[in-house]
Each structure stands twice: as C-alpha cells, then as structure tokens.
Amino acid sequence: MTILIVDDNQVNLFVIEKILKRAGYADFLSLKSAHEMFDYLQVDSPQPIETSVDIILLDIMMPEIDGIEACRRLQNIPHLKDIPVIFVTALEDSNKVAEALDVGGIDYIMKPINKIDLLARIRVGLRLKYEKDWHKMQEEKIRNELDLSMQVQSSLLSEPVESDHLTIKASYLPANKLAGDMYYWHRIDERRYGIILLDMMGHGITASLVCMFISSVLRDAIRKHTDPVAVINEMNHWMSILNKKENQIHYYFTAIYMVIDTERKTLEYVNAGHPPGFALMDEGEVVSLSKGTCPVGFFTEIKVEKTVIHYEDRIQILIFTDGVMEAIDREGIDGLGKIKEIVSTRWFDCEEKAPIDLVMSSELQHDQPDDMCVVVIQAN
Template sequence: MSILVVDDNPMNVMVVEEMLKRSGYEEVECAQSAEEMLRILRGTPEEGGAPPRSIDLILLDLMMPAVDGIEACRMLQSDERLRDIPVIIVTAIGDSRKLAEALDAGANDYVTKPINKIELLARIRSALRLKRELDWHKERDLRLREELNLARQVQEAVFPAGVDEEAYRIRSYFRASEELAGDLYAWHVLDSHRVMIAVMDAMGHGISSSLISMFTASVLKEAMHAQIRPERIVGEANRRLMQLRYGNELVQYYSTGICAWIDLREGTVECVNAGHPPGLVVRRGGRRVERLGATCPPVGVFENLAIRSEKVRLEPGDTIYLYTDGLMDLFPGDAEEKTNALIERLARSGEDEEALEELLVLGSLDKRPDDRCLVRVDVKGVAETA
C-alpha cells in the first residue's frame, strides 16, 4: 500500500517517512506542498514528466503556507479521480473548529503532533482497511455496470427491426428509463398483408422487470411462430408467467400488454388488451380515433384468464399506435385525460419522425423515470378481396 506524506517541514517528512518504512510501509512518497502533492497524484504528462502515482493514503499537514491542509482537502474532493483517497490530517494545534473544518472538507481522520507512533499506525491501518473495502465495492460496481451494459445490448438486440411491406409499414420508438427496461415490443410477419404485433410492460423497473420482460419476449417469439390468434398468444404468455416461482411469495410479477393480429387481406385488426393502455386506430387524416381498450386482466396474475378479442375494420391511410404507460406520464389529469392528450399529440405529429422521437425524451410530470415504447403501423393498402 502506498502512502503520500505532505508537510512543508523537511524534518517532519523525514521522521514520518522513516517511521512508516520501519513499520513495513515500503512505498512512501513525500511532498512539501499541496501543489507538489497534486503533481504527484495527477502526474505531468503534458510536460513529458512523471505519470500519475497510485496513492492509497495521504498524511496531510494542516498548517502549510500558500495552501493549507483544509484547502488541499477541498482540492482533492473537487477531482473525481482523487476524492476517494483517504486523508489523515496531521496537526500541532488543538483547535477543534479547525479540525472540524478539515473533516468537513473531506479529511477522514487526524493525529496530533508530536506524533504517537502506535496511534498513527492504528489510524493508518483503519484508513487503509476502509480503502480496501471501498476499492472492492468500486471494482464490483464497475463489473456490475459492464454486465448491465452487456445485458442492455442483448435486450435491445432482441427487438425486431422496422418493416416496410406491400400493405403496411411498422416503425418503433423505444427508450429505457434505466440500463435495463421492462417494456418490450415484438412482431412476427406472416406475409405482405398479415402481421402479429405485441407490446408489453412488465411490472416495476430495473433488473427484475427486465428479466420478466426478456422471458416474456422469448415466450411471445415462440408463440407467434406457432399461432395466429391473439387470444392464444396472450393465453400462452399468461400460462408461462404463472409457472414462474418467486423466492418471496408476497411478490407477484405480472405484465400488461396488447397483442394485435393485423390482416389486411380481410382489412381488420383483431386485438387482445391485457390491462394495458388502449391501442389507437387513427383514421385517415386524423378525422376519427377508435380505441382498442382492455379485454382481459394483465397476464401473470390469474391461472384462468378469461380472454376475449376485439376486431376493428381498417382502411388504407389508417394508423395504429400501440404504446406503454410511460407516454401517459407526459400529460396531466386522470387516465382518460392523459389518453386524450396523447391522441392529440400523436395526431399533430403525423409523419414527423422527430416529433415522435421527442416523446421519448420529454420529462415526466411526476419526475419519475419510466420506460417508453411506441409502435406505429401505417396501413398502406387492403387486399381487393377484402
């Protein structure tokens, strides 16, 4: 472990340095001012000088000319790279106000002159023990951030790319509130006129909801390849979520969602809404809006789920919006007022991509971050046989 001794008195530096080395601390650096201390800690690469030194502890004299120990502590705290180095103030004065000021400025402990060797070594051991624990936590946090970043990339890789078919076009807009998201969207293209789309929102935030989201995404992908009825897909998602077993029996994870089967050979959208905000069918030119409201409870709550679907006619020029409740938090009022405000905002946005993407970054009225997901389907045509 490396220790930096900072004192403007060369004799004091020599005594402390020798004391430390005789006690087994071989890596001892010395500085006679706060400026020299910072040069050692930061290095001087721009001048072709020494690189920064890795220091585990600083013994800092309180009374120094130019920059005293209190101001030196503030300088250390202002540098993100240096603020976690523990500092023990060394002082010959017994002014409790000065010592309190030093501790408030970032010092961790203090010893008084003349230095008691046993006391000094005990305080050094204590400070270094805390430093090792802090380094361990920082390393663990770094690994966790790296793993979360990888998990986020994997999660985003699951999301399908936009689709532009003969009879429809699908675009998605998504933003996670944290490293990982509980929202998801998925679709399975059957042909140029038929597609299955689902948007779901797992309860909560962070790792737990993202795991439920990833599990649900895998279930949806499998179910969409085997089924073309939204009731069966939602039923399968509910069955699989109910099979999960949680360590805390008082916690029940569930998801709201909307699953839509768009068949432009028939000119219809058939939808199951499992306790989710209503899907929207905006008629050509925005002249009218139809809501695809809830038709059953959320998935993952009840073993036996009474599922029913709702079917709506579609025409060329219609637009379908499926979204999660993070977009609702942008607007004031109750659920009905929020939905009306969102409808108005979407109608104004029209084909403006930037206006739709702006919805993802606007601040929520309640100041609480939430995932935001929006899927837009433009109906370009309906088969003549419809």
C-alpha cells in the same frame, strides 16, 4: 502501496519516515508542500491519471496552501477524492480540527507524533482504501454487466417494417439502462403480421429479466398461434409457471397483441389491461382499442376476449405504454385525451418523425420516472 507524507517541516518528515521504515512500510514519498503533492498527483492533467497512492499524511499548517485547502481540492477531483487523508497537526484548536475533518479528512494525529497512534490510524486508513477500491471494482463490474444486458435486451426488439402495404415503427425510451417495456412483431405470412407491445410490472433489473424471459417464449407462441386469444393464453400459462406460490413477488404485465391482415383489411386484437391505444379509420373515425381482459399473470386462468376491426382502405394505429400517458399528465394535460386528439387529426409522416415525437415534445422525453414506448402501425 504508496504513502504520501506532506509536511513543510523536514524534522517531521524525518520522524514519520523513521516510524514507517521500522514498521515495514517501504513504499512512501515525502513532499514539502501542497504544490509538490499536486504535481506528483498530476491534478492539472487534462486526462485523469490513475494513481497508486493509498493514503496521504497531510500537515494542516503549511505556507501558501494549507492542508485543509489542499484536501478540499482533492475532494473535488473524482479519481483522487477516495484517497484517505489523515491530518497531522500541532494545533489544539478543536474548531480547526473539525474543519479539517469536514472537508474530507478521515482522521487526525497530534504532534509530537506517537508511533502507536500513527500506525493504528494508517492501518484504519488502508482498510478504508481497500474497501472503497473493492466497491469501485464491484460497481464497475455491475455497470459493465448492465451495459451488456442492455445490449442484449435491445437486440430482442424488432426492426422497423416498411413495405408497400405496411409500416411499423417504434420509439423506445427506458427510464434506466434496463426496461420493463418491450415490443415485438412477426411476419405470420405474406399478408399478416403479429404485433405486441407489453409493459412489465416494475422497473429496472428484475422487470427486464422477466421481460426477456417472456420475450423468448413469446416468439414461439406467435409462431405457433395465429389467434390473439391463443397467444395471450399461452403467455398467461408461462407467467403462471413463473409465479410459483413460494415466490414473494407476483409478476404480471399489460399488453396489446394484434394481428393485422393487409389483404382482408382486418385488425384483430386483445387488450390485456393495457392503455387503450387508438386506430384512425378511413373516414376519420378514431376507435379506442380498449376491450379485452385483465393483465397477463394476474390469475392462473383468465378469460380473454378478442375484438375484430374492419377497415376499407387504410388504418393508422398508435399504441403506447403508460409512461407516455403519465409524462403528458404531469404537464397538467389529460395524457390519454391528448394522444387521442393527435391520432385523430392526421395520417402520420413516419419518415420525418420518430413515433415518440408524434405525441410529445423532446423536453418531455428526458428524465421521466417510467419507461416509455410508442409504436405506430400504418396499413393500406
């Protein structure tokens, strides 16, 4: 622990040093100007340097740079702004004292120095420093855990598929480090793929944890069942287990799950309360993938309806989460209509652009309040 005493008056430095020594504080340093304090703290260093200073006793009236200006500068330096500053002053001007506290000082003590007052304020300042340091450590720990969780969540997402007869690609833009959107696909056999895009209720840590739980059981469900109806029912079963009666929060998610068969030229899908998605057919017709059921987890038992689409030569499918549609809506444009129009105009070149770039500008992809995910499937 280090206490800095900054005062241009040698007598004041001597008095404070004597009080600190008698109180058992051995680690302190006396400096005669704000310049010396800045040099000691290395404020002009190009790289932030961690300091062991726990408290600063700072005189208000000093030549060149007074205590108020010195404190103001410290407050603009991220790694120094949390050091408690106690002003030491002979001024009885309440406006000056108020200004000193407004720029970041936590307290002040009047000259001549009263030993009891000084030591009491130092104890308060040290407790404040300890609490701030503890909170910074906890915040750093949380940031590290969030970074690890983000890496785990990202590792659960499927890699792109690029083969002679099938292309599957996705864009994934979480609003925060952790997201409630998820996509996954699984090769059922040589001709069939199961593909799901889901959007968990809510955002952030809670939604992502539930999303990761569903991801684990989803993989088993897709491997066990080839029928989209069976997969959605299986997911609803697990959500019912998660949604116990005593839980205060009821979790659910919307999803589109589909099985595409490149040999039989069929698309089977279930839409569980999700934005519709669109399929561009051979002859240029755009089919809305809207028929289905309620969101997964709404009820213990749900009625699931499957739709089968046949195509002759090729099909292009674009599915997305509601954050994409809402981001376009905020520009004063009908998001759903705009996406349908984009799908209907052309066969996408997925080698040149990421799926999200096909439906919105790069400017719209940042600082959005909701997670955004776009998946493009092309089969021929």
